[in-house]
Amino acid sequence: MFILQSMNLGLRFLLEIxxxxxxxxxxxxxxxxxxxxxxxxxTKQFN
Structure with missing residues (x-):
């Protein structure tokens, strides 16, 4: 379960970047x- 949570967190970070x-x-x-x-x-990304 820890591996899936880490992968999910990494994917969310990459999508946000x-x-x-x-x-x-x-x-x-x-x-x-x-x-x-x-x-x-x-500044557009802060709107």
Missing amino acids: CALVALGYWGFHIGSGNMMKIILGA
Whole structure:
């Protein structure tokens, strides 16, 4: 049971990291100016 719980925790962690990367990528590419790209890329995942 411990192995399954550890695998589940690792998978959840990887999925969260992938979601943060995807939202950061989206935020960086949606902005029109350089400053807006940085702001959206860095903060969009917190919304």
